[in-house]
Amino acid sequence: MKSLTEEIVKRRVLTEVEKYPFFQKAVIALSGGKDSGSLLHVFMEVYPDKEVIPVHLNLGIGGFSEASERFARMQAEKAGLQLVVFNLEKELGFSIMDAKKLYPKVCSVCGGFKRYLLNRISFELDADIILTAHHLEDFLVRMLKSVLNAGFEELARFKTYLPRKGNLVAKGRPFCRVSENLIAEYAFLKGIPFLSEKCPIGRKENVERFRRTVEILARRQSQKLLYFSSLTKLAEKLHSCGAIPMPELKPCSSCGFLASSETCSFCARVRKIKAFLDREKAASF
Numbered sequence: 001m002k003s004l005t006e007e008i009v010k011r012r013v014l015t016e017v018e019k020y021p022f023f024q025k026a027v028i029a030l031s032g033g034k035d036s037g038s039l040l041h042v043f044m045e046v047y048p049d050k051e052v053i054p055v056h057l058n059l060g061i062g063g064f065s066e067a068s069e070r071f072a073r074m075q076a077e078k079a080g081l082q083l084v085v086f087n088l089e090k091e092l093g094f095s096i097m098d099a100k101k102l103y104p105k106v107c108s109v110c111g112g113f114k115r116y117l118l119n120r121i122s123f124e125l126d127a128d129i130i131l132t133a134h135h136l137e138d139f140l141v142r143m144l145k146s147v148l149n150a151g152f153e154e155l156a157r158f159k160t161y162l163p164r165k166g167n168l169v170a171k172g173r174p175f176c177r178v179s180e181n182l183i184a185e186y187a188f189l190k191g192i193p194f195l196s197e198k199c200p201i202g203r204k205e206n207v208e209r210f211r212r213t214v215e216i217l218a219r220r221q222s223q224k225l226l227y228f229s230s231l232t233k234l235a236e237k238l239h240s241c242g243a244i245p246m247p248e249l250k251p252c253s254s255c256g257f258l259a260s261s262e263t264c265s266f267c268a269r270v271r272k273i274k275a276f277l278d279r280e281k282a283a284s285f
């Protein structure tokens with residue numbers, strides 16, 4: 001017998017995914033945590049006929065990344081799927097720990113790398129869409145921060161679904177109306193193995209503060225959903241009024257993926273990090 005949690009989670013995922021144009025092959029970004037592990041499980045239950053490829057990025061953050069990969073493998077195995085792993089250190093010659101030496105506030109670099117690599121891998125795998133497990137509170141925090149910081153450009157760009165554009169694969173967030181608590185209940189209910197340890201190097205105090213604010217502003221889920229829908233409407237209005245120019249995209253001069261600058265931020269940062277590590281190596285001789 002289905003539990004209420006299972007029914008709600010499945011219904012919300014179905015309602016969201018049904019808004020996307022037809023797709024057949026989906027990449028699901030699997031971090032090893034409860035959110036993406038649950039997304040893989042729900043999605044396969046709701047859409048047993050779609051082709052799913054779980055992809056894990058090993059960022060090289062010591063024991064945390066090793067454990068993350070181990071749990072992502074368990075989750076993929078439970079779903080009967082082969083996990084695709086991209087190991088940053090093996091493929092690029094440096095890890096996020098190395099990048100941190102040059103960029104102490106490494107989360108924005110790490111986040112940008114994850115977005116870029118997921119797109120590149122999914123494009124090479126010929127996937128129709130990339131699904132990520134961002135949940136209701138993730139979106140509320142992001143939108144609230146944009147409003148309070150007058151980050152209207154960011155808010156205007158906010159979307160829960162992004163259609164394909166050239167070599168940028170479509171992106172969907174099926175958990176955008178599912179709260180973190182429900183996802184945790186679902187993960188326990190279904191016996192999904194997951195890593196509960198948090199990344200040891202991320203500086204997320206700011207995000208945590210906003211998260212606490214969201215909990216104070218909206219204790220009940222219905223209230224969170226109401227705020228989410230108001231902020232989404234505001235984002236749509238900002239986007240459609242034309243007052244905020246959207247960046248023009250052109251192929252990166254180095255990798256060819258669409259970007260808003262001559263060289264995309266991934267290629268530029270990879271170059272800088274490698275040069276920094278070379279200098280560091282030369283200085284140690």
Ligand code: SF4
Nearest residue numbers: 107110111199201202
């Ligand atoms: Fe990367 Fe920051 Fe997330 Fe750690 S917390 S995985 S450094 S984005």
Ligand code: ZN
Nearest residue numbers: 252255264267
């Ligand atoms: Zn590039």
